Amino acid sequence: xxxxxxxxxxxxxxxxxxxxxxxxxxxxxxxxxxxxxxxxxxxxxxxxxxxxxxxxxxxxxxxxxxxxxxxxxxxxxxxxxxxxxxxxxxxxxxxxxxxxxxxxxxxxxx
Amino acid sequence: xxxxxxxxxxxxxxxxxxxxxxxxxxxxxxxxxxxxxxxxxxxxxxxxxxxxxxxxxxxxxxxxxxxxxxxxxxxxxxxxxxxxxxxxxxxxxxxxxxxxxxxxxxxxxxxxxxxxxxxxx
Numbered sequence: 001x002x003x004x005x006x007x008x009x010x011x012x013x014x015x016x017x018x019x020x021x022x023x024x025x026x027x028x029x030x031x032x033x034x035x036x037x038x039x040x041x042x043x044x045x046x047x048x049x050x051x052x053x054x055x056x057x058x059x060x061x062x063x064x065x066x067x068x069x070x071x072x073x074x075x076x077x078x079x080x081x082x083x084x085x086x087x088x089x090x091x092x093x094x095x096x097x098x099x100x101x102x103x104x105x106x107x108x109x110x
Numbered sequence: 111x112x113x114x115x116x117x118x119x120x121x122x123x124x125x126x127x128x129x130x131x132x133x134x135x136x137x138x139x140x141x142x143x144x145x146x147x148x149x150x151x152x153x154x155x156x157x158x159x160x161x162x163x164x165x166x167x168x169x170x171x172x173x174x175x176x177x178x179x180x181x182x183x184x185x186x187x188x189x190x191x192x193x194x195x196x197x198x199x200x201x202x203x204x205x206x207x208x209x210x211x212x213x214x215x216x217x218x219x220x221x222x223x224x225x226x227x228x229x230x231x
Contacts, residue, residue, distance in 0.1 A: 036220075041224075042224055043114075043200050043202070043223050043224055043225050044153070044202075045222070046219045046221070049219070087152075098220060099155075099169075100145075100152045100153035100154075102150065102151075102152045103152070
């Protein structure tokens with residue numbers, strides 16, 4: 001599975017959009033981009049995933065560049081409860097493995 | 111809502127003890143996983159199972175074994191606990207995509223439990 005690169009940490013003001021970038025320049029054609037987050041002292045939580053097209057659900061939007069070498073997770077109106085570590089994962093989805101790296105620590109502030 | 115329940119949030123054991131970590135899911139998922147999480151290392155896959163009595167090694171299986179006798183339950187076993195197994199252990203489950211070849215892929219959507227923090231003294 002392709003490796004991802006994310007910033008170690010980011011800050012965002014409450015009510016503003018949080019844009020979390022992820023680079024995955026070695027992604028292959030059958031690999032999906034997944035986003036999870038982990039709030040302190042809890043297990044990770046699935047947010048969204050996509051292959052080529054942009055995706056939106058009730059939690060977030062996922063924007064994937066046309067060459068698929070990078071993506072951005074957008075939380076449109078960040079709240080304090082969105083403070084968490086966000087993981088970008090690239091995987092072909094075979095039965096085993098989503099490899100979680102160290103993610104981006106998002107701090108939402110007043 | 112999908113619920114993945116881990117039997118203990120906090121455990122303290124002594125070196126050499128046998129440790130059982132239990133995980134139960136209530137959504138009839140085929141796939142179940144055990145990860146451990148350590149500071150600076152992220153989550154690392156220990157074992158996973160895609161069916162009853164089936165298991166596959168993950169990235170760090172050494173020192174661990176697993177058991178899946180029933181679909182809803184996946185147990186992680188430390189035969190002889192050591193101090194380097196002090197960690198947060200996370201269980202997860204996921205369904206298989208309908209129409210996909212069984213055992214080949216899942217949806218990638220994992221549902222995690224709240225974790226079991228094990229300290230080995």
